[in-house]
Amino acid sequence: MAKLTEQQKVQKLYNLIGDRGLYVNTGYDVFTEQPEEVPLGLGAGFRVPLMKEGSRAYSSPLLFATLTSLLNHGTMFVTGAPGIGKTTGAEFAGHFFTGVPLDDIIQAEIIGNPQLKTEEVIASLDTAKMVHDGERVVLPTRFLQCPVKIWDEVNRTPADLLSATMKLVDTGKAVYQGTLLKSPPGVLFATANYADEGTFQLTPPFLDRFDVGAMVTSPQPWDLRRIRERGDEKLNGELEKRLEVPEGLRLDYERIRKEIKEIPERDYGVSDFADFMYSSLRFSEAASDELVRATKGNAWQVNQDSAPAGHFTDSPFTYTVNELSVRAAKAMTRYARAYAWLNGKDRVEASDLKAVLPYLIWHKVQPTARALAENQRWANDRIDFAEKLVGKVETDYADCAGSEAHKNYMAALNVLETGKIGDRKLTQEEVRKVCKNAVAKIGTLDKPYAITMANHVATEYNTRANRG
Numbered sequence: 001m002a003k004l005t006e007q008q009k010v011q012k013l014y015n016l017i018g019d020r021g022l023y024v025n026t027g028y029d030v031f032t033e034q035p036e037e038v039p040l041g042l043g044a045g046f047r048v049p050l051m052k053e054g055s056r057a058y059s060s061p062l063l064f065a066t067l068t069s070l071l072n073h074g075t076m077f078v079t080g081a082p083g084i085g086k087t088t089g090a091e092f093a094g095h096f097f098t099g100v101p102l103d104d105i106i107q108a109e110i111i112g113n114p115q116l117k118t119e120e121v122i123a124s125l126d127t128a129k130m131v132h133d134g135e136r137v138v139l140p141t142r143f144l145q146c147p148v149k150i151w152d153e154v155n156r157t158p159a160d161l162l163s164a165t166m167k168l169v170d171t172g173k174a175v176y177q178g179t180l181l182k183s184p185p186g187v188l189f190a191t192a193n194y195a196d197e198g199t200f201q202l203t204p205p206f207l208d209r210f211d212v213g214a215m216v217t218s219p220q221p222w223d224l225r226r227i228r229e230r231g232d233e234k235l236n237g238e239l240e241k242r243l244e245v246p247e248g249l250r251l252d253y254e255r256i257r258k259e260i261k262e263i264p265e266r267d268y269g270v271s272d273f274a275d276f277m278y279s280s281l282r283f284s285e286a287a288s289d290e291l292v293r294a295t296k297g298n299a300w301q302v303n304q305d306s307a308p309a310g311h312f313t314d315s316p317f318t319y320t321v322n323e324l325s326v327r328a329a330k331a332m333t334r335y336a337r338a339y340a341w342l343n344g345k346d347r348v349e350a351s352d353l354k355a356v357l358p359y360l361i362w363h364k365v366q367p368t369a370r371a372l373a374e375n376q377r378w379a380n381d382r383i384d385f386a387e388k389l390v391g392k393v394e395t396d397y398a399d400c401a402g403s404e405a406h407k408n409y410m411a412a413l414n415v416l417e418t419g420k421i422g423d424r425k426l427t428q429e430e431v432r433k434v435c436k437n438a439v440a441k442i443g444t445l446d447k448p449y450a451i452t453m454a455n456h457v458a459t460e461y462n463t464r465a466n467r468g
Contacts, residue, residue, distance in 0.1 A: 006256050007344050009249045013096045014058075014066055016249070020242045021230030023089040024223040025216075028057035029383075030355055032343055056343060060359055060383075061086075061214040065093035067338040068212060069148070069187045070256050073172035075209060077363050079192045080216035087152050089216065090189035094148030095243060098186055099251065102243055108146035112156035121165055123176040138179045144168070147186030154190040155199040162206045169209040170327070185253075204322065204364070211331040212356075213363035215383055260341045265333055269350035273397060274332040276449070277357065280393045281365065282323045283448045285310035291455055296323035304368050315448050316392045319385075321366040331360050354394070358386035365389070396449055405445040409453040412438035416460050428465070435461040 004012070017023050028049065035049035035057070051057045061078065068074035078086045087109075095102045110121055122144055126137040143149055154162075168174040169190075172183045190210065192202065207213075219227060230242065265271060286307030287299040296304065296317070304321050312318065333348070335356045340348035362382040371385065372378055378385035400406050415434045419426055426434070435457050442454040 004248065005344075006252060006259065007342055009251055010066065010070070010097070010256075010342060013245070013249055013251075014062065016246075017062065017092055017096060018226070021226045021228075022092045022242060023062055023085060024226045025059045025061065025085070025219050026223055027059055027217055027220060029060050030058040030063055030359075032056045032355070033351075061089055061216045062093060064212045064214050064335075064356075064359055065090060065187075065189070066097055067335060067342065068189075069093055069097035070253070070260070071187070071211075071334065071338060072185045072257060073183070074187045075169055075211050076187065076189050077192070077207065077210040077213040078189060078216055079194065079213070079363075081218065082193050084216055084218045086191040086193075086216045087150065090150050090191065091148075092243075094150070094187060094189070096245060097251070098147050098253070099245070100146065100148045100186075104146060105148045105150065108142040108148070109150045109152055110143050112151065112153040114156065114158055116157050116161055118161060118164055118176070121161065122168065122174045123179070123181055125177065136177075138176055138181070140181050144174060144181060144183050147184045149183070149186070149188040151188070151190040153193060155192040155195070155202050157200065159200055159203060162200075162203065166206060166209055169206070185257075204366070207363050208325050208327055210363065211327075212335060212359050214359060215362075215381075256341075260338050263337045263341055263346065263348050265337060265348045270333060270336055270348050270353050273350045273353055273394075274329060274336075276397050276400070277332070277390070277393050278324050278329045279452050280316040280396060280449065281320050281389075283315075283317045283451070284323075285312065291451065296321070305370075312448055316389060316396060317448060319368055319371040319389055319392070321368055322364075324361060324364060328361060328364055332357065335360060354390060357390050358383050361389075362386035396447070400447070400449050400453075403445060403450075405442040405447075405450050405453060408438045408441045409457060412457045413460065416457075416464060432461065432465075 018026075028051070031049065031051055033052045033055035035051045035055075037047040037049050039045075039047050049057075064076055065078075068076040076090075078090060080086050091102060091105050094100060094105050110116065119141075120143075121141060123138050123140045126135075126139050129135045129137045143151075151157075165174070168183070169188060172185075172188075174181045174183075193199070195201075282295050282297075284294055284296045284299045284304060286302050286304060287296065288294045299307075304318065332353055336348045336353040339356050340352040343352075345352070362385065365386065367378050367382070367385050375385070375388075378388075412435050415421060415426065415431060419431065421434070438457050439454045442450050442457070
């Protein structure tokens with residue numbers, strides 16, 4: 001029998017979790033190829049997806065719990081109604097994809113509440129050592145030391161504690177009483193019920209620390225049978241058998257992380273589209289008349305919602321109040337690589353990025369009033385909002401790639417890189433004239449991305465000229 005690859009093992013474990021009734025949800029919403037969407041004649045505009053032969057379909061909560069568990073210090077935000085498997089799904093995924101025993105995961109969990117303290121999340125001082133020996137010893141919590149961290153009902157935690165733990169969520173490191181503490185490689189899940197009278201508002205900076213997010217729905221009615229077949233552990237106590245990992249499916253985590261890291265992304269449009277996405281949401285006419293400060297992050301008084309309509313009225317940037325952070329930009333290629341690896345690819349393509357992208361940004365971008373006026377359901381379904389936003393950016397990306405402005409842009413960058421036109425070496429003044437002409441030609445295209453391209457050419461010229 002041929003030895004399984006690590007990807008094949010992960011795929012089998014993914015299926016095993018469902019087959020054993022541990023996390024069953026056939027609400028497929030991520031496809032390796034765009035499915036055929038069949039409209040329902042009397043279905044209020046709803047469509048049902050039929051996957052193409054040879055492709056794969058995933059349920060996003062379990063898919064991203066899988067990918068996040070396999071990365072170094074992966075972080076995932078999980079939200080949904082109470083009692084539908086947010087926490088148990090994270091527990092089971094953490095167990096199967098990191099090898100940590102379920103009991104250890106449960107013992108290390110913390111539950112958000114208004115009385116939660118730093119000492120319960122990060123560390124405390126050994127008071128016995130302090131009193132008897134005068135020695136100051138920091139004791140990390142089980143939560144910090146566990147490779148699978150689950151912060152349940154995180155939005156019941158006060159804002160000051162969330163602020164104090166942002167470094168932990170972001171980097172897997174924390175500081176307590178001046179001592180730097182490091183958690184082992186693994187995953188951090190934060191679950192949140194929808195807002196009620198006992199919850200606090202999660203701040204954008206805190207949510208931005210989470211690489212990916214999923215909205216968990218209740219199981220499909222036909223999934224309940226498999227859940228019932230699992231039995232009731234409160235009656236039969238058979239959960240331990242279902243948690244056993246078959247010998248042939250034990251994972252080599254170092255090898256997996258190495259293989260994901262080594263998958264090439266260059267030359268297949270991944271970085272280009274990721275950068276274009278980042279750029280498309282960054283621009284803000286409301287922020288400043290100076291291009292260098294015309295960004296959403298600089299619109300701290302008058303923003304996309306409170307400003308009068310600007311020159312551009314239907315560009316992607318008009319659909320979000322805020323921009324994406326560098327963290328989000330870095331997560332794009334990381335998760336595209338992991339997704340490509342899971343599907344047995346030896347390279348990552350733009351289609352891999354587009355499949356995961358909505359789940360990397362929906363919890364980070366805030367729709368504008370204009371966006372919600374277009375579709376009020378986006379206030380509930382932020383993932384659909386993110387999918388449509390990615391679609392708008394994709395349209396602009398295709399238009400840009402086929403434009404005369406883009407040809408001038410690429411030609412100017414080539415001159416700046418080589419200092420030549422053909423085989424002829426240009427003088428500094430000639431290079432400057434080429435760049436000036438390119439900027440002027442690019443500027444005739446009345447699109448925000450043309451502004452970015454023109455500014456890039458000027459910046460590259462200024463940088464090179466500045467260095468002599």
